[in-house]
Amino acid sequence: MDGHRNAVEVIELQKTYRGLWGRAGVEALKGVSLTVREGEIFGLLGPNGAGKTTLIKILLGITFADHGRAYLFGQESHRVELRRLVGYLPEDYQLPEYLRAWKALDFFAKLYGLGERRAHISELLRLSGLEDRRDSKVREFSKGMRQRLALAQALLHRPKLLILDEPTAHLDPIGRKEVKDLLVQLKRDGTTILISSHVLTEIERICDRVAILHRGQLLKEGTVEELTQEKSLEDVFVELVRGAQE
Amino acid sequence: MSLCAGRKSKQIMNALAFWAIIEESWRESWARRTSIALAFIVLGLLLFFAFGVGVREVEGRPGMVTISLFGVKLRVETPAGEQTIIQQGFVIPKADFVQALEMIAVGLLIPWGILFGLFITTGLFSSMLVRGRLYLLLSKPIARWELYLARYAGGVLLVFVTTLLFCVGLLLLLWLKTGMADAGLIAAGLVVVFIFAVWYSFATLLALLTEGTGVALVATLVVWGLAGLGAWREGLRTLSPTLGSIADVLYYILPKVNDLEAIIMHLIGAGESSLSNVWFPLGTSALFAGAMLALGVYIFSRRDY
Numbered sequence: 100m101d102g103h104r105n106a107v108e109v110i111e112l113q114k115t116y117r118g119l120w121g122r123a124g125v126e127a128l129k130g131v132s133l134t135v136r137e138g139e140i141f142g143l144l145g146p147n148g149a150g151k152t153t154l155i156k157i158l159l160g161i162t163f164a165d166h167g168r169a170y171l172f173g174q175e176s177h178r179v180e181l182r183r184l185v186g187y188l189p190e191d192y193q194l195p196e197y198l199r200a201w202k203a204l205d206f207f208a209k210l211y212g213l214g215e216r217r218a219h220i221s222e223l224l225r226l227s228g229l230e231d232r233r234d235s236k237v238r239e240f241s242k243g244m245r246q247r248l249a250l251a252q253a254l255l256h257r258p259k260l261l262i263l264d265e266p267t268a269h270l271d272p273i274g275r276k277e278v279k280d281l282l283v284q285l286k287r288d289g290t291t292i293l294i295s296s297h298v299l300t301e302i303e304r305i306c307d308r309v310a311i312l313h314r315g316q317l318l319k320e321g322t323v324e325e326l327t328q329e330k331s332l333e334d335v336f337v338e339l340v341r342g343a344q345e
Numbered sequence: 346m347s348l349c350a351g352r353k354s355k356q357i358m359n360a361l362a363f364w365a366i367i368e369e370s371w372r373e374s375w376a377r378r379t380s381i382a383l384a385f386i387v388l389g390l391l392l393f394f395a396f397g398v399g400v401r402e403v404e405g406r407p408g409m410v411t412i413s414l415f416g417v418k419l420r421v422e423t424p425a426g427e428q429t430i431i432q433q434g435f436v437i438p439k440a441d442f443v444q445a446l447e448m449i450a451v452g453l454l455i456p457w458g459i460l461f462g463l464f465i466t467t468g469l470f471s472s473m474l475v476r477g478r479l480y481l482l483l484s485k486p487i488a489r490w491e492l493y494l495a496r497y498a499g500g501v502l503l504v505f506v507t508t509l510l511f512c513v514g515l516l517l518l519l520w521l522k523t524g525m526a527d528a529g530l531i532a533a534g535l536v537v538v539f540i541f542a543v544w545y546s547f548a549t550l551l552a553l554l555t556e557g558t559g560v561a562l563v564a565t566l567v568v569w570g571l572a573g574l575g576a577w578r579e580g581l582r583t584l585s586p587t588l589g590s591i592a593d594v595l596y597y598i599l600p601k602v603n604d605l606e607a608i609i610m611h612l613i614g615a616g617e618s619s620l621s622n623v624w625f626p627l628g629t630s631a632l633f634a635g636a637m638l639a640l641g642v643y644i645f646s647r648r649d650y
Contacts (some may be wrong), residue, residue: 159593209364252481
């Protein structure tokens with residue numbers, strides 16, 4: 100496992116969401132190929148409907164590709180066992196509102212098959228700034244607190260690959276800064292991070308490499324340095340997307 | 346976390362995840378208060394019987410009892426219709442009273458217990474399919490078929506425990522009040538749970554297809570009604586051969602609800618003294634449930650979310 104250089108590899112990935120009775124619907128991915136190397140922070144950029152979330156869902160076996168292949172650490176991504184290596188924070192998530200914070204994390208820890216959970220959960224609650232709310236029910240949490248708890252559930256099993264879909268949504272500036280620092284710390288510890296975000300400045304600051312998607316096509320992939328030699332990432336992004344629309 | 350864990354430790358991890366889904370179904374049902382309502386109904390019925398119903402042996406007439414409701418002596422219709430009026434009040438044989446009470450219990454369980462159980466558990470199953478929640482579950486190392494079956498098992502276990510509590514509680518109270526206890530009630534309760542499990546397999550499939558509770562429940566009730574037509578096959582055939590054939594098809598495809606109810610009545614000693622074929626309705630109904638679960642798992646495993 101550890102010999103592979105790529106944490107994620109997708110090859111000619113295609114996905115069309117069918118309409119009623121199998122009629123052709125939306126083409127979410129049109130032959131996207133990209134790689135995420137182990138140990139890097141990779142940014143997935145694109146306007147709404149670009150196919151970012153579909154790509155992530157295919158990697159996690161939540162959605163199935165029509166054509167092409169997707170690999171995690173060199174193995175077909177649909178393998179259930181691979182999810183022991185992956186932590187996922189979806190853009191739209193619903194935590195069990197009726198559970199207390201620590202119990203919610205305990206539930207997710209059990210899904211990962213973790214035996215010794217108590218100390219690790221306490222540590223994660225402390226890291227998430229939710230230590231003093233451990234016994235509060237999730238329904239009593241603000242959006243920002245839920246976001247931190249959702250991020251904590253993705254980190255429970257110390258994943259080798261962390262996939263984050265809009266991780267700083269619902270967070271205030273301090274919360275964003277904390278998440279950003281946490282991601283940098285995780286990278287230092289060897290975690291690979293695939294992050295999808297609309298906040299380009301955030302991506303520019305923390306990502307090693309980025310890919311820009313638009314309407315299911317990969318417009319550009321490269322290091323942040325390569326893409327921002329002459330212009331800011333925001334300008335590059337807007338230019339590429341507008342160019343693709345014309 | 347590594348992928349290189351041994352086969353045994355993987356099995357333990359999978360079992361832990363499977364149990365976590367079942368456990369969470371229970372927590373959710375308590376949070377929704379529906380299970381609390383169910384527990385209150387069961388407890389209420391047992392308390393009513395414990396403190397509301399009085400049973401007193403008649404002096405000089407062994408095996409005969411008088412029944413009172415909150416101190417007021419009652420006239421009780423027994424299955425055999427036997428009743429003797431004496432100076433002490435209305436008197437019935439103790440065994441008839443026990444059987445009558447068991448019939449009332451079974452009458453509550455079918456259909457009301459099963460209906461309420463379906464109402465609670467189908468809602469629980471549908472709630473798992475809410476997108477944001479499903480994303481968190483599907484991204485965990487638990488196979489979709491395990492997720493589906495664990496959620497199904499959570500519902501069945503909930504109804505199993507409630508039914509068992511009700512039957513065991515009633516049995517104990519009967520024994521305390523009359524000195525008689527019929528273990529057939531427990532067996533009847535298990536068949537009730539079996540009937541529930543069969544219809545729940547169908548309701549979960551419909552909940553999966555419609556991603557809602559309402560349509561799934563209504564359609565399950567409609568099909569339950571159609572399955573009941575099996576009892577009138579001969580009568581329908583005399584009306585029209587086509588109707589008879591349709592009833593035949595429904596009888597052989599759908600769960601054998603009437604036959605299963607006959608088994609329950611037999612178990613509490615109220616039905617026919619002997620049943621010609623117990624295993625056919627049990628086996629074919631179990632096959633129906635198995636087919637519904639297999640279809641549900643197949644669809645769930647291939648669906649995009």
